[in-house]
Amino acid sequence: MTLLRNQEGPYFGDFGGRYVPESLIAALDELSAAYHLAQQDSSFRAELAHLHATYTGRPSIITEVPRFAAHASGARIILKREDLNHTGSHKINNVLGQALLARRIGKTRLIAETGAGQHGVATATAAALFGMECVVYMGEVDTQRQSLNVARMRLLGAEVIPVTTGSRTLKDAINEALRDWVANVDNTHYLLGTVAGPHPFPQMVRDFHKIIGEEAREQVLALTGALPDAVIACVGGGSNAIGIFHAFLDDPGVDLIGCEAAGRGIDTAEHAATLTMGRPGVLHGARSYMLQDEDGQTMESHSISAGLDYPGVGPEHSWLKELGRATYRPVTDDAAMHALRLLSQTEGIIPAIETAHALAGALDIGRERGPDSTLLLNLSGRGDKDMQTAGEYFGLLGNSS
Amino acid sequence: MTSLVNAAFDERRKNGLLVGYLPLGFPTVSESVEAAVALVENGVDVLEMGLPYSDPVMDGLVIQRATNTALTNGFRLSQTFDAVAAIRSRVDAPVLVMTYFNPVLQYGVEEFAKNLAQAGGAGLITPDLIPDEATEWLAAAEKYDLDRVFLAAPSSSDTRLDASVTNSRGFVYAVSTMGITGARSDVDGAARVLVERLRSAGSTNIGVGLGISTTDQVREVLDYADAAIVGSALVSALAEGGSQAVGELAAHLAAGKR
Known part of the structure; x- marks a missing residue:
């Protein structure tokens, strides 16, 4: 039997x-070949493992959160702490892998798109570490709502280019990065930050993130003596979700649940619930679910979280949905913000707003499954970058009491 | 098997051909039809009508702005066929539709091909569809006797150039430079090498595009290629001076033919 994870x-x-x-095909072929060689090469794997141990801070720990879980009917909830990685999210796993690969194939310049800024920060970090030039494309709207991350990227030596075309968010940042890449492919690697885009990106980015699930599977087994009943993650493009799902794909007793951004509600036009509300199409180099109108024009998405504000999703998630191996559910802005505050106040952990969508999902799933269930959740990022948004949302800023 | 574009190349190869791009629906559908007619009346041999799309990754700012305007002004995919038919009723030049793939996929590849053929369209230029992913489109093109123009790039391997040549009908679109659409002061020397490689791969109909905006550049390209493709410069002229201006620019560019 073929394993799903293969x-x-x-x-x-x-x-x-x-x-x-066609202009990009040679670069994609080169990347595929280099990646294939690197996979077989123990020195590449050792170099990446060494970086993870001495720079990223892997393995990341797991944390059980009973005070939070009390609000989910007392289900056991265990967090995989990717927020504790260097740069504050899971994004560094993929960035270090791709940057090493880019260096192997002689590229001296890294470009990236970013939504929330986490992937841009991680890319700028790797560029600084490896002495490479770095340009990050970021929708103008996102540069405003994530201004702290813009400053971080610039401090790290990256050039941040606000994208003023289209909806001025993540999807347009990807378009600009692709245009840059077409023109500069000789010396430039496009360090795509999620499991979307043309082959080999969905597979390669997944492989660099699957360490999350591999570690967590062992850690949960050691803690509880059993596999979890469900694994939960937020899904924008889907990189942290595929990263934690992957090790469990062939464990039929483990439910895999992705939480998409429902924005102001899936009954409104303002959401980013691609797998729940979209249909298959072609966007950014791959065939996958996407939000589009009747004519195939990409629709603008909405989410309070810049990192989930994307009208597409990685093709492997579309496949898992069609197979029924994973399910995806929408979580509104309000539910996510409520969960963000709840985790902060019950456990002293401030999650990213993206991650808070998975936490809100876990509250519901815990209530559905009851106190005997064990839920593993990918705490994909920390919330420092979101303090402006959260401060405004909860009225925490200024001198008012 | 009657390729409208092959016929045009056979008939006009001696002088070299000028291929002119404009987006359908910019600034409105009727004005884009008028502008297309003006191109042909002023020496454009083959029309390339672009379908406005929300995520045009191969296009520079000039075309992005124009297609965005067309979408804002309410362009719908279903208007494509009447617009092509309207152009064909007034001028004889073949009309290729340049489109990113998703709109065609959503319309239904076979249905799109059928309607395009009925409207008198010649075929499709597909900037984000490589032959490897084009099985469905190639079958529909075969069934409805449509031309299919694939791109070839300076970075393409010999194997890939062979695939572009073998799968294209009408002409092969040789991308002059590694980049996106938009006027450039120099058309890359890479174009000449690419055209030679495409000739070795057996192509008889080669158009060079990207960055061509002046009569001298048309002349230079037609020194080694069969057709010169101009887009952004025409779109700028249309944006600034309407059909008359775009016709005048076409006449200037056509002076670069052999």
Whole structure:
């Protein structure tokens, strides 16, 4: 029997592929070949493992959160603490892997898109570490709501280019990064930050993140003596979710649940619930679920969280949805913000707003499954970057009491 | 098997061809039809009508702005076929539709091909669809006898150039430079090498595009290629001076033919 976790690109069922201009194919072929060689090369794996041990801070710990879980009917909730990684989120796992690969194939310049800024910060960090030039494309709207991360990227030596075309968010930042890459592919690696895009990105980014689930599976087994009943993660493009799901794909007793951004509600036009409300199409180089109108024009998404504000999703998630191996549920802005405050006040852990969508999902799932269930949740990022948004949302700023 | 574009190349190869790009629906559908007619009346041999799309990754700012305006002004995919038919009823030049793939996929690839053929369209230029992913489109193009123009890039391997040549019908779109659409002061020397490689791969109909905006550049490209493709410069002229200006620019550019 083929294992789901051995699935390789370019296709995941009907999804994936390489829907990009011919100009980029040579670079994608080069990257695929280099990645294939690196996978077989123990020195590459050792170098990445050494960086994770001495720089990222891996393995990341797990934390059980009973005071938070009391609000979820007392289900056991265990957090995989990717927020404790260097740079504050899971994004560094993929960034270090791709930056090492880029260096191997002689690229001296890294470009990246970023929504919340976490991937941009991680890329700027790797560029600083490896002495590479770095340009980060970020929607103008996102540069405003994540200004702290803009400052972090610039302090790290990256150039941040606000994107003023289209909806001025993550999707347009990806378009600009692709345009840059087409023009500068000789010396430039496009360090794509999620499991979307053309092959080999969905597979390669997944492989760099699957360490999350591999560690967590062992850690939960050691703690509880059993596999969890469900694994929960937020889904924008889907990198942290695939990272924690992957090790459990062939454990049929473990439910995999992705939490998408429902924004102001899936009954409104303002959401980013791609797998719940979208349909298959081609966006940013791959065939996958996406939010689009009747004519195939990409629709603008909405989420209070910049990192989930994306009208597409990685092709492997579309495949897992169609197989029924993973399920995806929408979580509103309000539910996510409530969960963010709840985790902060019950456990002293301030999560990223993206991650808070998974926490809100866990509250519901715990109530559905009761106190005997064990839920593993990917705490994908920390909330420092979100203090402006949270401060405004809860009225915590200024001198008012 | 009658390729409208092959026929145009066979008939006009001696002088070299000028291919002109404009987006459908910019600034409105009727004005884009008028502008397309003006191109042909002023020496454009083959029309490339672009479908406005929300995420045009191969396009520079000039075309992004124009197609965005077309969408804002309410362009709908279903208007494509009447617009193509309207152009064809007034001028004889073949009309290729340049489109990113998702709109065609959502319309239904076969349905799109059928309607385009009925409207008198010649075929499709597909900037984000490589032959490897084009099985469905190639079958529909075969069924409805449509041309399919794939891109070839300076970075393409010989194997990939072979695939572009083998799967294209009408012409092969040789991307002059590694980049996106938009006027450039120098058309890359890489274009000449690419055209030679495409000739070795057996192509008889080669158009060079990206960055071409002047009569001299048209002349230079037609020194080694069969067709010169101009887009952004025409779109700028249309944006600034309407059909008359775009016609005048086309006449200037056509002076670069052999």
